[in-house]
Amino acid sequence: MPDTEEAVLPAPESRGAWEAGEGGGPPPWAFGASTILGLACTGWRAMPVLVETVVDRGLPHFVVVGLPSTAVREARERVRAAVRASGRRFPLHRITVSLSPADLPKEGTSLDLAVALGLLAASGQAPAPPPGWAVFGELGLDGSVRPVRGALSMAVAARQQGVTHLVCPAANAREVALLPGIRPLPARRLDDLLDWLAGPVLPPPVPLPEAAGDPGAPGPPAPLPDLASVRGQPWARRALELAAAGGHHLLLLGPPGAGKTLLASCLPGLLPPLDGEAAIEVTAIHSVAGQLPPGAGLIQRPPLRAPHHATPVAAMVGGGKVPRPGEASLAHRGVLLLDELAEFRRETLEALREPLEAGHVTVARLAGAERFPAAFQLVATANPCPCGQPGGRCHCSERQVARYRQALSGPLLDRIDLQVRVRRAALPPTAAGPREDSRTVRERVEAARQLQALRFHRLGLSHPPGQPPVNRWLEAGDAARWAPMGPAARRLLDTLYRDASLGLSSRGLVKVLRVARTAADLEGRDEVTVDDIELAAEFRFPPGW
Incomplete structure (x- = not known):
């Protein structure tokens, strides 16, 4: 047999004689090489891995090289048992499996199926996959193919390599089918894959699943709280609309x-649905x-995450x-909903500074650094003091209040665009009367976002790649272009910055101007007026709040 993956299978009679132990040893075709395209996850992305297998003369030995993790090294035992369970002969020779690129660590069990297929192809017991095929999946000892994490990320990486057919576990097939331009081949057992390679018949196309909402359970997404359930609170409702329209961060204090938590839970329902590429990214x-x-199916609704206040830094x-x-x-x-913000650990909140501004977070380890996307909108709720009672009903000492607020550092608070005091509603929640629902507000939000997208395109303004062009990403150096204003508005902005009672930093002033820009967009105006700036300034807490 030639030392290439194009080697043809031996005649059935020759194979049977060898398996029967006749002829005094293995024939020449028992030794060869193969190359299979596998896939493995690294961080939140996947990478293509060339699984090169050589079956050579020598004492029985099975080695995997190319920085395999413990789970990858243990694939030797899973592959050995799965090959025998599939009715094939495991070669008792020297087997070397190289995972390329060899300088990058390989994690997980997704390479099991590629290693098994490479072994069978190199030993002449199965043909190698044709060009345009890739393989991933975990093997059970009985030859079954089990699902793995990150199937959609692997499909994205495979498509970037020009793959058209992706062999995957049957339980991951619908997830792979979410990505257009690639056909999943769902395998329940190793035998299924070997049968497809031996014959011209492939499995039928996998049907697409229905779109999903928040992760939790397949099927229709759970309904989100509607603004119609909020009675009163016009100031907080206005802040929610501004936050949704401009992508701004929001703090509700009261x-x-x-009704702080109810108001915060309404924000995802005001955001536009995710487009195709965004839905694929979030789902991956x-x-x-x-x-x-x-x-x-694809997550087409903006996700809502509400971690517990005991969440550590690594989990956050x-x-x-x-x-x-x-x-x-x-x-x-x-x-990202952080309920009872002051109860979170200070180090956990401080770790959010980078993603609040940049939209991503970098996690560094000895093996390297991984950059995760984190362009979320923060909406947080907090009580003014430990007892939470307003006015003269509060019995907390100054020391208790100061200690309670220590978690909210000045730099963190400065990064929150909209800071709102929520008071007890004047009307009970059961009171009758017209209430504006989330759908009506979302229509205004979508119209304002369309104006922002046109402005970004017309002025050539920059924003992080792959992120929607919203006012949150406007840069101070371009303020004269994206925030045209008259002399009176400019004088007011200068006055606000010089007013020591407000304590506005340079970052804080830019955030005031961004919120004012969003207020003008909601009114359909290009010019930022005095009213817009006054409104934005009302949403900033003074020092000693």
């Missing part, structure tokens, strides 16, 4: 029972994190020996 992140239920921004996405990345292109 006593218990004022949840798949890698193991948060995507089997058979679920991502981490682990092999870095995985945290809550900040799972909320990418959606909303």
Whole structure:
């Protein structure tokens, strides 16, 4: 047999004689080489891995090289058992499997199927896959093919390599089918793959699943709270609309029972649905994190993540020996709701500074650094003090209040665009009367975002690649272009910056101008007026709040 993957299979009678132990040893075709395109996840992305297998003369030995993790090295035992369970002969010779690129660590069990197929192809027991095929999946000892995390990310990486047919576990097939331009070949057992390679018949196309909402369960997404359920609170409702239209961060401060959490939960319902590429990106992140239920469709609604206040830093921004996405990345292109903000650990909140401004987070480990997308909108709620009671009903000492607010550092608060005091509503929640629902507000939000997209395009303004062009990303150096204003508005802006009672930093002033820009967009105006700036300034807490 030639030392290439194009080698033809031996005649059936020759194969049978060898398997029967006749002829005094293996024939020449028992030794060869093969190259299979496999896939493995690294961070939240996947990478193509060339699985090169050589079966050579020598003492029985099975070695995997190319920086394999423990799970990858253990594939030797899974492959050995699965090959025998599939009725094939495991070669008792020297077997070397190289995973290329050899200088990058390989994690997980997704390379099992590629290693098994490479072994069978190199030993002449199966033909190698044709060009345009790639393989991934975990093997069971009985020859079954089991699902793995990150199937959609692997499909994206395979498509970038020009792959048209992707052999995958049957449980991952619908997830792979979400990506256009690539055909999944669902395998339940190793035998299925060997049968496809031996004959011209392929499995039927995989049907697309229905679109999913928030991860949790396949099927119709759970309904989100509607603004129609909020009675009163016009100031907080206005802040929610501004936050949704411009992608701004929001803090709601008020006593218990004022409706802060309900208001915050309404924000995802005001955001436009995710477009095609954004939905694929968000779904891929949840798949890698193991948060995507089997058979679920694309996540087309902005995700809402509400971690507990005891969440540590690694779970919030991502981490682990092999870095995985945290809550900040799972909320990418959606909303990160931090209820009872002051109860979170200070180091956990401080770790959010980078993603709040840049839209991504970098996790560094000894093996290297991994950059995760984290362009979320922060909406946080907090009580003014430990007891949470307003006015003269509060019995907290100054020391208790100061200690309670220590978690909210000045630099973190300065990064929050909209800071709102929520008071007890004047009307009970059961009161009758007309209420504006989320759908009506979302229509205004979408119209304002269309104006922002046109402005970014017309003026050539920059924003992070792959992120929607919203006012959150406007840069101070271009303010004269994206915020045209009259002399009175400019004088007011200068006055606000010089007013020591407001304590506006340079960053804070830019955030005031961004919110004012959003207020003008909601009114359909290009010019930023005095009223817009006054409104934006009202949403900033003074020093000693």
